[in-house]
């Protein structure tokens with residue numbers, strides 16, 4: 001995870017308008033790493049798209065990562081709920097574990113790796 005280069009363009013802020021999230025693909029030392037960026041309460045954060053429960057992608061539908069109330073990130077596979085800003089599982093089979101964070105930063109209208 002430390003081999004992800006900084007300042008790589010991930011998406012524009014406008015890409016987050018429809019669902020609040022955008023799936024992206026990172027290059028981790030030559031290995032493709034599925035990930036996603038979310039915007040929530042004015043903050044932008046990124047995570048590897050792999051649930052700590054069974055290492056499956058969290059979503060079935062493109063760019064869809066929030067629960068119905070837009071309060072938590074949801075793993076649709078077995079219903080794990082994650083704190084949006086910390087990635088910690090607060091309910092579900094992986095409670096106490098966390099999503100793997102991707103360091104991101106916003107520069108103007110762009111979201112970049114940090």
Ligand code: FES
Pocket residue numbers: 051052053054055056058075076077078079080092093094
């Ligand atoms: S794979 Fe996410 S809750 Fe089971």
